[in-house]
Amino acid sequence: MKTFPTLAELSDTTILDVSQAAGEPAWLAEQRMAAWRFFAAAEPPFWRRTDLSKFKAEQIAAAIGASATILVWERDPAGQGVVFAPLLQALHTHEAVIRQHLGTAIDSQRHKFVALNAALWQDGVFLYVPQNTAVELPLTAAFTMPAPGDAIVARNLIILDHGASVTFVEEYRSDAGAGQAFAAPITEMFLGNDATLRFVTVQTWGEDVYHIGAQKARVGRGATIEWSAVNLGARVQHVEAETALEGDGSRVEWVAATFGGGHQNLLTAPWLRHIGAKTEAHMDFKTVVKDQSYTTFDGMIKIEHQSRATVSRLEEHALHLTPKARSDSIPGLMIDTNDVARAGHASTSGEVDEEQLFYMRSRGIPRDDAIHLIVMGFFEPVLDRIPTEALRQRIAEMIEAKI
Amino acid sequence: MNSDLVIKDLRVSIEDKEILKGVNLTVRAGSIHAIMGPNGSGKSTLAYTLMGHPGYTVTGGEAWYQGQNILELEPDERSKLGLFLAFQYPVAIPGVTVANFLRAAINAHRAEEGKDPKETAIPMAQFRKQIREQMAALSIDEGFARRYLNEGFSGGEKKRVEILQMAMLQPGMAIMDETDSGLDIDALKIVSQGVNTLYEQHPDMGVLVITHYQRLLNYIKPHYVSVLMDGRIVREGGPELALELEEKGYDFIREEVASS
Ligand SMILES: Nc1ncnc2c1ncn2[C@@H]1O[C@H](COP(=O)(O)OP(=O)(O)OP(=O)(O)O)[C@@H](O)[C@H]1O
Numbered sequence: 282m283k284t285f286p287t288l289a290e291l292s293d294t295t296i297l298d299v300s301q302a303a304g305e306p307a308w309l310a311e312q313r314m315a316a317w318r319f320f321a322a323a324e325p326p327f328w329r330r331t332d333l334s335k336f337k338a339e340q341i342a343a344a345i346g347a348s349a350t351i352l353v354w355e356r357d358p359a360g361q362g363v364v365f366a367p368l369l370q371a372l373h374t375h376e377a378v379i380r381q382h383l384g385t386a387i388d389s390q391r392h393k394f395v396a397l398n399a400a401l402w403q404d405g406v407f408l409y410v411p412q413n414t415a416v417e418l419p420l421t422a423a424f425t426m427p428a429p430g431d432a433i434v435a436r437n438l439i440i441l442d443h444g445a446s447v448t449f450v451e452e453y454r455s456d457a458g459a460g461q462a463f464a465a466p467i468t469e470m471f472l473g474n475d476a477t478l479r480f481v482t483v484q485t486w487g488e489d490v491y492h493i494g495a496q497k498a499r500v501g502r503g504a505t506i507e508w509s510a511v512n513l514g515a516r517v518q519h520v521e522a523e524t525a526l527e528g529d530g531s532r533v534e535w536v537a538a539t540f541g542g543g544h545q546n547l548l549t550a551p552w553l554r555h556i557g558a559k560t561e562a563h564m565d566f567k568t569v570v571k572d573q574s575y576t577t578f579d580g581m582i583k584i585e586h587q588s589r590a591t592v593s594r595l596e597e598h599a600l601h602l603t604p605k606a607r608s609d610s611i612p613g614l615m616i617d618t619n620d621v622a623r624a625g626h627a628s629t630s631g632e633v634d635e636e637q638l639f640y641m642r643s644r645g646i647p648r649d650d651a652i653h654l655i656v657m658g659f660f661e662p663v664l665d666r667i668p669t670e671a672l673r674q675r676i677a678e679m680i681e682a683k684i
Numbered sequence: 685m686n687s688d689l690v691i692k693d694l695r696v697s698i699e700d701k702e703i704l705k706g707v708n709l710t711v712r713a714g715s716i717h718a719i720m721g722p723n724g725s726g727k728s729t730l731a732y733t734l735m736g737h738p739g740y741t742v743t744g745g746e747a748w749y750q751g752q753n754i755l756e757l758e759p760d761e762r763s764k765l766g767l768f769l770a771f772q773y774p775v776a777i778p779g780v781t782v783a784n785f786l787r788a789a790i791n792a793h794r795a796e797e798g799k800d801p802k803e804t805a806i807p808m809a810q811f812r813k814q815i816r817e818q819m820a821a822l823s824i825d826e827g828f829a830r831r832y833l834n835e836g837f838s839g840g841e842k843k844r845v846e847i848l849q850m851a852m853l854q855p856g857m858a859i860m861d862e863t864d865s866g867l868d869i870d871a872l873k874i875v876s877q878g879v880n881t882l883y884e885q886h887p888d889m890g891v892l893v894i895t896h897y898q899r900l901l902n903y904i905k906p907h908y909v910s911v912l913m914d915g916r917i918v919r920e921g922g923p924e925l926a927l928e929l930e931e932k933g934y935d936f937i938r939e940e941v942a943s944s
């Protein structure tokens with residue numbers, strides 16, 4: 282088995298060498314080196330709610346030149362002209378469009394780990410759906426951790442042309458292996474006018490993984506993104522996610538299911554920006570915590586000055602299965618305009634409802650089974666959006682096992 | 685084993701306030717027994733206590749059914765023993781469909797100690813057939829099977845679904861807490877019909893009907909009527925007692941109680 286250099290052993294010249302050896306274009310090598318220099322110089326970010334104190338970044342090996350991306354794709358006859366390939370490979374055929382988009386949604390210098398991704402990414406997919414093309418069958422990119430002590434640095438670039446429609450699933454999964462591992466994925470999504478993207482992101486890493494990711498969708502006029510996130514795994518998760526409703530009449534339906542157990546520390550920071558006129562957002566974030574776990578919903582909805590007639594609705598609910606578990610909710614709302622049609626927020630946090638439990642038990646359902654049903658029902662709005670039966674089953678089983 | 689429900693000197697408090705002050709009542713197997721009483725007299729408290737709601741503290745007394753003092757059992761154990769409560773205010777369970785809920789309940793009843801639940805579970809085809817038949821009998825639209833339990837249901841829909849659950853679980857002793865409230869006249873007929881059919885199919889079933897109105901008792905005809913007032917059973921009689929109450933209100937009983 283190939284061993285990779287640790288982050289401490291890397292330098293911008295090694296990065297240049299690897300890039301050149303792989304025949305990558307000069308602009309990409311430049312981007313990688315600039316990002317590396319930022320990474321090397323930057324202090325680790327100070328995140329109050331993400332515990333990196335036990336994370337030994339310098340001992341992590343970056344899987345340079347390896348690829349752990351598994352593409353699952355049944356060719357759909359409707360999908361004429363659709364490109365779904367490892368991003369590195371797609372560089373050979375679609376360099377111009379990749380160059381035009383790569384790193385334009387998420388600033389490579391946003392923080393140290395975003396820069397790390399921009400410098401080192403090897404894994405990841407390129408998905409391009411041409412104008413007015415509707416792909417029915419979901420496309421899946423699954424990422425597995427090569428080995429404990431490794432890092433997986435995946436970069437996904439999703440581009441939907443006008444009127445295109447597709448379901449993209451990214452799965453971060455690994456069989457439990459001992460020892461720290463690191464995942465630093467970035468997914469950038471671009472939705473042309475009237476496009477529809479069903480984006481499903483599922484994080485089910487084993488227990489020693491640090492997952493620090495960034496995701497952003499830029500949504501064009503009349504386009505819709507249905508974004509469904511499932512966060513079950515990892516030791517620490519820190520995901521900054523953003524939907525920018527740039528085009529008039531653009532929409533997002535954003536649901537998430539997070540389940541913390543053991544000593545997990547799972548943070549999701551969704552940002553929602555209403556920029557165009559008559560944009561519409563519905564967010565429904567569900568969290569369950571037990572044991573000593575700690576989760577954070579650090580959300581921000583920004584209704585920008587130039588927006589008009591915005592509709593925005595945020596629901597976030599947390600269910601505590603055991604008394605020591607903690608969930609923080611820090612929703613923010615910034616309104617920079619007088620023209621808002623509707624903006625609403627509902628939030629709850631508490632233990633399993635005794636009246637629900639009693640009702641179910643009065644029908645003969647034992648207490649533990651009733652709690653299972655209540656938790657599964659709580660996550661149902663998210664499970665309902667998982668596009669394949671096999672994945673839904675796998676997620677449901679993982680949730681069941683965690684309860 | 686005795687299939688009567690025998691309640692002896694039952695005392696119940698909520699947050700240190702005594703609500704039931706020594707209830708004595710026997711609901712015979714195979715009988716329909718109505719309980720009437722003014723608002724706040726403790727009818728729901730009695731129903732919830734018999735089912736084992738954790739918010740009610742039993743401070744004294746017993747309730748025997750099938751050879752056991754059910755007050756010592758967990759709510760789910762009481763259900764498996766054959767007790768059923770149709771709630772005055774059914775509870776919504778978001779994300780859990782009527783069908784899945786009922787299947788879980790039926791399978792819980794079928795589960796046996798030491799056996800794989802998969803072995804004892806109701807076969808899917810049989811379950812589908814049963815639920816379809818029972819929904820049709822109660823004029824519940826088939827689409828309800830896939831709706832989340834009681835979420836966004838109208839008052840009348842909730843009550844019908846309570847009776848659907850009762851019909852599916854086939855209890856030996858059913859308590860119905862104001863199942864008639866919130867029902868229009870057509871729904872009242874359908875629901876009563878459902879209860880009567882179940883009763884005809886299971887003539888050993890005991891039914892404790894809590895209601896304010898003679899209206900329901902025109903359809904579900906009681907053998908016995910008891911009046912609960914201020915936490916005690918103050919009068920017992922036959923169906924004529926309900927008619928008398930309808931005519932005179934509770935005051936005449938209140939006066940009797942006061943003068944005795
Ligand atoms: N959770 C509670 N906390 C405090 N008091 C309660 C609670 N539940 C019931 N009570 C009180 O107990 C008494 C009996 O209530 P109960 O609901 O049993 O009456 P009921 O006979 O069913 O009335 P109704 O005909 O209005 O349904 C009332 O005075 C009520 O206010």
Ligand SMILES: [Mg+2]
Nearest residue numbers: 727728729772
């Ligand atoms: Mg009542």
